[in-house]
Amino acid sequence: xxxxxxxxxxxxxxxxxxxxxxxxxxxxxxxxxxxxxxxxxxxxxxxxxxxxxxxxxxxxxxxxxxxxxxxxxxxxxxxxxxxxxxxxxxxxxxxxxxxxxxxxxxxxxxxxxxxxxxxxxxxxxxxxxxxxxxxxxxxxxxxxxxxxxxxxxxxxxxxxxxxxxxxxxxxxxxxxxxxxxxxxxxxxxxxxxxxxxxxxxxxxxxxxx
Amino acid sequence: xxxxxxxxxxxxxxxxxxxxxxxxxxxxxxxxxxxxxxxxxxxxxxxxxxxxxxxxxxxxxxxxxxxxxxxxxxxxxxxxxxxxxxxxxxxxxxxxxxxxxxxxxxxxxxxxxxxxxxxxxxxxxxxxxxxxxxxxxxxxxxxxxxxxxxxxxxxxxxxxxxxxxxxxxxxxxxxxxxxxxxxxxxxxxxxxxxxxxxxxxxxxxxxxx
Amino acid sequence: xxxxxxxxxxxxxxxxxxxxxxxxxxxxxxxxxxxxxxxxxxxxxxxxxxxxxxxxxxxxxxxxxxxxxxxxxxxxxxxxxxxxxxxxxxxxxxxxxxxxxxxxxxxxxxxxxxxxxxxxxxxxxxxxxxxxxxxxxxxxxxxxxxxxxxxxxxxxxxxxxxxxxxxxxxxxxxxxxxxxxxxxxxxxxxxxxxxxxxxxxxxxxxxxx
Numbered sequence: 314x315x316x317x318x319x320x321x322x323x324x325x326x327x328x329x330x331x332x333x334x335x336x337x338x339x340x341x342x343x344x345x346x347x348x349x350x351x352x353x354x355x356x357x358x359x360x361x362x363x364x365x366x367x368x369x370x371x372x373x374x375x376x377x378x379x380x381x382x383x384x385x386x387x388x389x390x391x392x393x394x395x396x397x398x399x400x401x402x403x404x405x406x407x408x409x410x411x412x413x414x415x416x417x418x419x420x421x422x423x424x425x426x427x428x429x430x431x432x433x434x435x436x437x438x439x440x441x442x443x444x445x446x447x448x449x450x451x452x453x454x455x456x457x458x459x460x461x462x463x464x465x466x467x468x469x470x471x472x473x474x475x476x477x478x479x480x481x482x483x484x485x486x487x488x489x490x491x492x493x494x495x496x497x498x499x500x501x502x503x504x505x506x507x508x509x510x511x512x513x514x515x516x517x518x519x520x521x522x
Numbered sequence: 523x524x525x526x527x528x529x530x531x532x533x534x535x536x537x538x539x540x541x542x543x544x545x546x547x548x549x550x551x552x553x554x555x556x557x558x559x560x561x562x563x564x565x566x567x568x569x570x571x572x573x574x575x576x577x578x579x580x581x582x583x584x585x586x587x588x589x590x591x592x593x594x595x596x597x598x599x600x601x602x603x604x605x606x607x608x609x610x611x612x613x614x615x616x617x618x619x620x621x622x623x624x625x626x627x628x629x630x631x632x633x634x635x636x637x638x639x640x641x642x643x644x645x646x647x648x649x650x651x652x653x654x655x656x657x658x659x660x661x662x663x664x665x666x667x668x669x670x671x672x673x674x675x676x677x678x679x680x681x682x683x684x685x686x687x688x689x690x691x692x693x694x695x696x697x698x699x700x701x702x703x704x705x706x707x708x709x710x711x712x713x714x715x716x717x718x719x720x721x722x723x724x725x726x727x728x729x730x731x
Numbered sequence: 732x733x734x735x736x737x738x739x740x741x742x743x744x745x746x747x748x749x750x751x752x753x754x755x756x757x758x759x760x761x762x763x764x765x766x767x768x769x770x771x772x773x774x775x776x777x778x779x780x781x782x783x784x785x786x787x788x789x790x791x792x793x794x795x796x797x798x799x800x801x802x803x804x805x806x807x808x809x810x811x812x813x814x815x816x817x818x819x820x821x822x823x824x825x826x827x828x829x830x831x832x833x834x835x836x837x838x839x840x841x842x843x844x845x846x847x848x849x850x851x852x853x854x855x856x857x858x859x860x861x862x863x864x865x866x867x868x869x870x871x872x873x874x875x876x877x878x879x880x881x882x883x884x885x886x887x888x889x890x891x892x893x894x895x896x897x898x899x900x901x902x903x904x905x906x907x908x909x910x911x912x913x914x915x916x917x918x919x920x921x922x923x924x925x926x927x928x929x930x931x932x933x934x935x936x937x938x939x940x
Contacts, residue, residue, distance in 0.1 A: 354647035412661045419657035426651035430643050434848050438772035442844035448837035452830045563856035621870045628866035635860035639852050 330519030332394050337387050339518055344386025344511065345379040347418060351425030352378055358429040360497070363484045375484075385471070389463050389508055390515020396459035397516060413454075414517050417510040420450050424506055428499050436491035436498070443499035450506040460509050467508025468501045475500060539728030541603050546596050548727055553595025553720065554588035556627060560634030561587055567638040569706070572693045584693075594680070598672050598717055599724020605668035606725060622663075623726050626719040629659050633715055637708050645700035645707070652708035659715040669718045676717025677710045684709060748937030750812050755805050757936055762804025762929065763797035765836060769843030770796055776847040778915070781902045793902075803889070807881050807926055808933020814877035815934060831872075832935050835928040838868050842924055846917050854909035854916070861917035868924040878927050885926025886919045893918060 332340075349372050355361040356373040368376040409417075424446050431439035455461055479485055479495035491498040541549075558581050564570040565582040577585040618626075633655050640648035664670055688694055688704035700707040750758075767790050773779040774791040786794040827835075842864050849857035873879055897903055897913035909916040 350650055354644070354650050357646040358644040412664070416658050416661035419654045419661060423651050423654035423658065426647045426654060429647040430640065430651060431848065435772070435776040437775040438844045438847040441768055441772050442841050442848060445837045445841035445844060449834050449841065452834035452837060455830070559859055563853070563859050566855040567853040621873070625867050625870035628863045628870060632860050632863035632867065635856045635863060638856040639849065639860060 330394050330397055330516055332391055332515060332519045336515075336518035336521070337391065340387040340390040340511070340514060341383040343383075343418060343514065345383030347386075347422055347425075348379045348382030349374055350422055351429075354426045354429035358432050359487050360429050360432050360490065361484055361486055365483050381474070385467065386511045386514070389467055389511035390518060392466065393459060393463050393512030393515040394519045396462065396512075397519075409454075409513060409517055411517075414514055417450075417454055417513060420453075421503075421507050421510050424450065424503060428497065428503055431499075432487060432490060436489075440491050440498045444502040447499075447502035447506040451509050454513050455509045460512055463512030464505040464508035467511065468504040471504035471507070472496060472501050539603050539606055539725055541600055541724060541728045545724075545727035545730065546600065549596040549599040549720070549723060550592040552592075552627060552723065554592030556595075556631055556634075557588045557591030558583055559631055560638075563635045563638035567641050568696050569638050569641050569699065570693055570695055574692050590683070594676065595720045595723070598676055598720035599727060601675065602668060602672050602721030602724040603728045605671065606728075618663075618722065618726055620726075623723060626659075626663055626722060629662075630712075630716050630719050633659065633712060637706065637712055640708075641696060641699060645698075649700050649707045653711040656708075656711035656715040660718050663722050664718045669721055672721030673714040673717035676720065677713040680713035680716070681705060681710050748812050748815055748934055750809055750933060750937045754933075754936035754939070755809065758805040758808040758929070758932060759801040761801075761836060761932065763801030765804075765840055765843075766797045766800030767792055768840055769847075772844045772847035776850050777905050778847050778850050778908065779902055779904055783901050799892070803885065804929045804932070807885055807929035808936060810884065811877060811881050811930030811933040812937045814880065814930075815937075827872075827931060827935055829935075832932055835868075835872055835931060838871075839921075839925050839928050842868065842921060846915065846921055849917075850905060850908060854907075858909050858916045862920040865917075865920035865924040869927050872931050873927045878930055881930030882923040882926035885929065886922040889922035889925070890914060890919050 352361075352374040353372055356363070363375050366375055370376070371379055424443065427446060428443055431443065451461075451464060455464065475496045476494045486492055486495065486497050561570075562582040565572070572584050575584055579585070580588055633652065636655060637652055640652065660670075660673060664673065684705045685703045695701055695704065695706050770779075770792040771790055774781070781793050784793055788794070789797055842861065845864060846861055849861065869879075869882060873882065893914045894912045904910055904913065904915050
């Protein structure tokens with residue numbers, strides 16, 4: 314606030330978000346638990362089936378799944394914070410708080426459950442509603458190109474991983490679901506919304522240190 | 523804050539929200555009509571069935587139901603206004619208007635209808651989507667501890683009442699619905715969202731006098 | 732634009748939104764494509780069936796359908812901009828941006844898909860959730876009487892057109908859907924939400940010229 318405060322570089326430093334270890338751990342935990350909840354919906358509805366189970370199950374998921382989503386969430390949060398720090402800085406002060414974190418996490422989990430519930434419904438309408446809800450989530454929370462970069466990274470890595478794992482026979486999507494390359498047609502939408510939210514959660518976690 | 527400011531008690535009084543009789547009546551009406559609409563969804567979908575009907579039916583509900591929801595809504599609104607007045611006052615000026623009232627009421631009714639529509643769906647995914655949508659509603663409208671207190675009161679009294687009434691054989695939840703203690707697993711989520719909204723409607727009604 | 736121009740009444744003119752040809756074309760395109768996506772959901776779910784096909788099909792729709800929705804969207808946008816210009820001007824600076832445009836379009840498409848997905852569900856709950864979601868959309872985006880005028884115009888013209896076309900045997904709603912005058916009971920809700928959004932998109936398009 315004072316002229317003196319702004320002379321030192323620490324002032325700048327203080328404003329720049331950075332993720333501490335606790336933040337990384339929190340992001341991992343949110344991703345892992347959210348992934349377990351969502352995957353439970355997919356398994357229970359028969360949307361997906363694990364074909365190989367070399368690892369122990371956690372709830373309804375093979376152990377690698379929550380680890381992957383947790384690590385992905387932490388990575389996306391870290392990337393988003395890096396993009397903010399290297400940016401022009403005009404995003405500072407636009408970070409959301411705990412209420413927004415809850416709303417963002419809950420909206421992605423609601424979309425995740427929706428993708429499970431539309432199994433058995435006419436697939437064109439099912440795919441449209443999932444993409445439309447994902448677009449609402451993205452438009453609600455993304456505030457700039459960096460958030461869309463996180464969305465694109467999540468969709469690219471997430472969908473590619475699932476295509477590879479489905480092709481390798483590790484798990485499969487039910488045959489009555491609209492699919493491409495072995496995965497559900499609504500899958501990129503889910504990852505896009507997830508990517509934006511994981512990135513924004515990174516900014517919140519960095520601000521909260 | 524200053525001694526001078528606090529000499530005119532009317533000034534303070536004017537800023538403090540208070541519920542007039544018309545506000546109480548409006549809250550009762552909104553709760554009763556909303557309850558009738560939601561309960562109609564539950565009865566028509568077979569989610570709940572009245573087993574005893576000592577009182578006349580209003581639409582699809584036994585008369586006690588809209589009375590209970592109406593009284594609950596008025597009580598929650600009154601409690602919320604009391605919590606605001608006794609608070610530090612930093613919530614003043616944060617009250618929503620008519621648009622928000624419509625959005626809040628409609629979102630709880632949408633959730634109410636959703637709980638009816640997920641009957642017959644895989645129950646784990648059904649329970650998850652109801653809790654997630656409720657969390658979005660709570661996170662969107664709750665602005666502080668007082669709103670969460672209203673949510674907790676609504677869930678405690680609402681769910682307990684329904685458990686007692688279900689145990690007494692007054693009505694029942696369908697057997698194919700995920701349940702605990704005789705009531706649906708998504709029931710606390712519906713009451714939590716309802717509690718926040720009933721409280722916030724109280725503040726709006728107090729402001730509108 | 733020039734210094735001279737800004738001295739006269741054109742200064743006012745500059746602030747007043749006006750729809751250029753490109754804006755009209757963009758509104759037509761958004762409406763036509765959105766209509767095609769939504770109608771595809773209705774046809775694929777058996778919600779509606781074309782009984783006469785004098786014109787070629789575009790995707791799943793008879794050619795007249797996207798033309799009608801596109802023209803309607805452009806007309807509503809134009810009407811909304813006119814209402815803003817003739818108004819008191821206190822709406823200026825309240826126009827949304829691209830993010831909001833995406834959120835508005837996606838929310839109406841999500842509602843459109845929802846109306847298709849609730850076919851086969853208990854109709855009272857289906858009708859309630861569609862009206863409630865529409866109310867959330869209207870309350871979220873409408874900012875004044877002019878937006879409600881657009882909603883009313885859309886509902887009046889849209890629903891009347893569909894009643895006439897259904898009565899004429901051009902298309903029909905499935906018999907298991909809650910209906911009035913041959914059209915679905917949730918139809919006015921869909922048009923109300925669409926009308927508000929088409930009007931607001933007009934304001935955004937006018938601002939972007």
